[in-house]
Amino acid sequence: MSTRDDVLASLREAGGLPISGEKLARSLGVSRAAVSKHVAALRAAGFDIHAAPGLGYALLGESDALDPRVVRSHVRSPWWIDIRGGGEVVSTMDEAARLARGGAPAGTVVLASRQTGGRGRLGRQWESPEGGVYLSAILRPQLSPAEITPLPLVISLGVARGLAEFGAAPTLKWPNDVMLDDGKVAGILLEMSAEADRVSWVVVGVGLNVFASAPLAPGAAYIADVVPDVTRPHVAAEVLDAIADVVDRFERSGFAALRDEYESLLAALGREVTLTDVDGHLQAVGTARGVDEAGRLVVATATGDAAFASGDTSLRPPSVPI
Ligand code: BTN
Secondary structure, eight states: OOHHHHHHHHHHHTTTOOBOHHHHHHHHTSOHHHHHHHHHHHHHTTOEEEEETTTEEEEEEOOOOOOHHHHHHHOOOTTOOEEEEOSEESOHHHHHHHHHHTTOOTTEEEEESEESSOBOGGGOBOOOOBTEEEEEEEEOOSSOTTTTTTHHHHHHHHHHHHHHTTTOOOEEETTTEEEETTEEEEEEEEEEEEOSSOEEEEEEEEEEEOSOOSSOOTTBOOGGGTSTTOOHHHHHHHHHHHHHHHHHHHHHHOGGGTHHHHHHHBTTTTSEEEEEOTTSOEEEEEEEEEEOTTOOEEEEETTEEEEESSOEEESSOOOOOO
16 A cells, blocks of 8 residues: 555544544654645545645545546455556457566456546447446456356345445346346446367456436446445445455355355346346346346246246336237
8 A cells, every 4th residue: 555545544433523644743753744645636636625724634535537547546355466447448348458468467447537438248339428337347367158147136236235335226137237226227248269178368348327417328227226325436446346355255165055146136036027038039028037147037937947047138028019
């Protein structure tokens, strides 16, 4: 940690109460002038730090800048070794894939506060206006392509756990949408490079709606609507920490170790669902019974149980022409 990070950590620890420059300088082993320089840098990075004459510095508000250093200051997991970016890119998927092809290690994260060519599942576009968090993280699991099929579900569970840290109550929509109430709050996209029996790298892309954009995206939900005073770097950090945790568990113990928790958040569990394929064609109608060890959705249909590896689910049965 740098001295700037230490100053921030001390101010956070004080919980909004003032600490004198002299006390900060003494405890960090630096001069008072250095403390004042770091406070100025933190203010420039968007932190609301009040200087009360005779009392010292008090942290009154966190920074909302999607700056890698600010995100890093919230991250607890040692997994994320290189957090970079934060401005506008075409797609963080392209940036992270380029880094992965160049040999960047697992634990590299590319952030963006806007994307001009964000992409989603099934060849869709992912609108990426200011107000969201867009990130792609490099993983290098020691697994085969067949073994990582449940990984998108694992990541969605991690994102849901991260949002639950703020007191939100997210649910999951198979395979990997994260929902708040009836709206989609996060989308997940995985891209990988692999040989027949070994994955070389996986880029995990996560798009999070934090502050509502104008015009409002139909069907979207926003974290700031249920979590007051939330900031984008804090959201990014909680989500990254939770992803590190679930991926670590998945790599060690497989999806079996996370399946119950995934199913407990599955809004469709035990309910009537409609499953469509990548082209929007109807695949099945029936009751969602859960997911199997490969992450496939198991649906009880009129002709028996069937497991589906891909597609989109909706809770409403399709309208049938009479
Ligand atoms: C979905 O269709 O639900 C998946 C959306 C994934 C969007 C994220 S935003 C960060 C990363 N960069 C992209 O271009 N896409 C993913």
